[in-house]
Amino acid sequence: MLARQQDPIVAIATAPGRGAVGIVRLSGRDLSAFVRAFFGRALSPRHATYLPFPDAQGQPIDQGLAIYFPAPHSYTGEDVLELQAHGGPVVLKLLLARCLEVATQPGEAGRPVLPGLRLAEPGEFTQRAFLNDKLDLAQAEAVGDLIDASTEAAARSASRSLAGAFSKEVESLREQMVQLRMLVEATLDFPEEEIDFLEKADARGRLARLRETLAAVMDRAHQGQLLREGIQVVLAGQPNVGKSSLLNALAGAELAIVTPIPGTTRDKVSETIQIEGVPLHVIDTAGLREATDEVERIGIARSWAEIEAADAVLFLHDLTRLGEPEYDAGEREIARRLPAGPKIVHVYNKCDARPGARPAAREGERYVALSARTGEGLEALRALLLELAGWHAQPEGVYMARERHLQALRRAAEHLALADQHAACADQALDLLAEELRLAHEALGEITGSFTADDLLGEIFSRFCIGK
Structure with a gap:
């Protein structure tokens, strides 16, 4: 995309499908000649003008608003x-085609009105905002x-990051x-001054404060990443321990089929819920057991694959079946x-059927007893999941952040830690x-x-929708 950033571009900027309003957006070095060719007149900058959008024969494709923003x-x-x-x-496609048609019409000195106008690539409008210093890269990603x-x-x-909260912290x-x-x-540069640098300039004190501030920024960035990506939670266990019932209870809707028949869930069922604004991508999997049915075997294999990739695994146990030899062997x-x-x-599910039954937790084991049927213990589970993810509320508000x-x-942080080690050396390895x-x-x-490779820019902006 960087190689063609001089080209004027055009795209439909609203989501596909029907809607009350749709937008076709153009961006280029100078669109004044294009505006006159399209409408037969100039437009007042930054004023919405209601007028017809004519086709090649002068007949209106539609009536709407045109807004011209000069650079x-x-x-x-x-x-x-x-x-x-x-x-x-259909209307938006006709407008898009008309824009491309007008661009090729002869203008002054017989040259096209807007040479090189082409369809925008994903994220290209925002990429140009970054390249023209309207946004920094963190704001563009926001x-x-x-x-x-x-x-x-x-x-x-994300709105706070777009407004520059994260960028200001970094800067x-x-x-x-x-x-x-x-x-x-x-x-x-001036070793002959024999200045005791570390003492008089308080370099180590400055470095310590810098590391402390960086740690606080990292903590808030981690919270922002959780809000952006959420955590992947897999429900695992033997058949009929209540995995589907727990998914329904967490989601507050009947998403998964619940029956007393073992093997009812044969493939994963996914749902995204939220706890304190943190997205939880919950996956209900097939009951884990030795299966003879080929379809169920495939579902169980997929269950193990989801377990390996999960951020958290809820291993469900049926309190009413603990102590049964076959069940315990499966556990x-x-x-x-x-x-x-x-x-x-x-x-440990079905605590309503076994009041007071609480298995002794092993050392270091995270556990919660609940009833997916009555909802008892669900709040404790939600709190435990947030703790496991590392979430905690930030009084100043969280800004969005990505893994990169x-x-x-x-x-x-690693470089500052090494810098601190060098600053502590007796010979002051400056x-x-x-x-x-x-x-x-x-x-x-x-x-x-400020320091970004072109291939990284291409990767970032290619994930945007076309028109943005």
């Missing part, structure tokens, strides 16, 4: 023209996150790093195959300290786009 006061930083028509797919937000909390967090860190780098590199076999680690939560942001923050600070500074710059 640089536009979304992309280039000239932008928006045609707001009725939101029928545009996509706001569109894709699955909860109200995620939408508000503040970078400014502090610049000041520290200046002190270190000045000392490297041991599942426990043997489950992945080791803290992502396993033991859920967290990776950059982690690299910056050249190594300066290098680690430089690397940490660059890692933070990747978040806002």
Whole structure:
């Protein structure tokens, strides 16, 4: 996309399907000649003008609003023209085709009115906003996150990132790093001054405060990533332990079929719910057992694949069947195959049928007793899932973040930790300290786009919808 950023572009900017309003958007270096050719007149900048959108014969395709945003006061930083028509797919396609047709008409000196006008690629309008310094990279990504937000909390967090909350935190860190780098590199340039740098400039104190601030930013970024991506929760266990009933109870709807017949669930059933704004992608799987039916065997194999990929596994146990030799043997076999680690939560279901029955928890085991039928214990399970995900409320509000942001923050933290080690050396290895600070500074710059490879830009913007 970068190689063709000089081309004018056009696209339908609203979602596919029928709607009250649909938008065709153009962006380019100079659209004034195109505007005159399309409408036979100029348009007042940034004023909505109601007029017909004519076809090649001068007949109206539709009546609507045209808004012309001359550069640089536009979304992309280039000239932008928006045609707001009725939101029928045929109408919008006719307008799009008419724009491409007008662009090829001869204008001054016989040249096309708008040479090179082409259909926009996914995310190209927002990419141009980034390249023209209307948005930094974190803000540009927040545009996509706001569109894709699955909860109200995620939408508000994406809006904060789009407004620059996350970028301001990162830039503040970078400014502090610049000041520290200046002190270190000045000392490297003038060693004859014999200044005790670490003592007089309080370099270690500054570095400690910088690391503390970075840790706080990383924590809030992790919360933002949870709001964006949520956590993958798999319900696992033997047949008829209540997995489908628990999915229905968590979702508040009858999503999965519940019967007393073992093997009712033969393939995964997925549903996204939210707890305190955090999306939970809950997957109900086939009951784990030795199956003779080929279809059920395939479902069980898929269940194990989902378990391996999950962020959290709810291992359901039936309190009414504990102690039965065959059932207990099945429990041991599942426990043997489950992945080791803290992502396993033991859920003892049907506590309403066995009042007071609470198995003794093993050391380090996470467990909760509940009734999927009555709802008893569901709040405790929700709280445990949030704890497992690492979620905690932020009084100042959370900004949206992505995995690449967290990776950059982690690299910056690692470089600052090494810088601290060099600062603590008796011989004051200032050249190594300066290098680690430089690397940490660059890692933070990747978040806002100060240091970003072109192939990464292509990957980021290709995930946007066309027209945005």
